Amino acid sequence: MSSYLFDQLRFVRSNTLKLVDGLEDERSEIIPAPLNNHIKWNLGHIYFIHERNAFRFVKEKEDxxxxxxxxxxxxPGTKPENGQKMPVELSEIVRLLENQIDRIESTLKDRLKEKTEPYTTSMGLHLSSVEEFLSCCLYHEGMHLERINVIKKLI
Structure with missing residues (x-):
């Protein structure tokens, strides 16, 4: 039986992917003023943070x-250079995002209450369990989903 947390992660991810469905690679790299990143960066960053939160702090390097x-x-802290082509295709990032939640659930579904290496986010939120790290992913992806929505409107 699936946990509500994984249902939420899938819901948010589904909305992220719907928002960029059909977007061309070239358009995904436009940085509208006054912003400092583009849609492709936001998608790659979402993927990176989910991987880090799900596997690094839980010490699941093999997954x-x-x-x-x-x-x-x-x-965190990186940003793309305006006008410089990124060395990764949008389709690769989308493919990784499409499979990520299933991988996370299959590895961690029975370990949500497990304690982890503690971590404090840049916003000051203290995380110390699998469930806390994955719940934080909901907030993080939602924040970047809205940023993607704004960028999409501006381009």
């Missing part, structure tokens, strides 16, 4: 699926 270029492109 971690992270393309080599992603940390330098999509970690």
């Amino acid at each position: 971690w699926v992270m393309p080599e270029s992603f940390p330098s492109l999509f970690s």
Whole structure:
């Protein structure tokens, strides 16, 4: 039986993917003024944070699926160079996003209450269990979903 948390993660992810369905790679890299990133960066960043929250802090390195270029492109504090083509296609990021929640659930569905390496987010939220890290992903993806929506309207 699926946890409501995983249902929520799928709901938010479904909305993220719907928002970018049919978007061309070139348009996904437009950075509208006054913003400092684009749709592709937001999508890659969502993927990066989910992987980190689900697998790194839980010490599940073997389930971690992270393309080599992603940390330098999509970690917190990174931003794309305006006008410079990113070395990853939008379709690759979308493909990774489409399968991510299923991978997370299959690894962690029976471990939600498990304690993890503690971490405090940049906003000051203290996380110390699998469930807390995954719940934080809901807020994080929702925030970037809205940013993608704004960028899409501006381009």
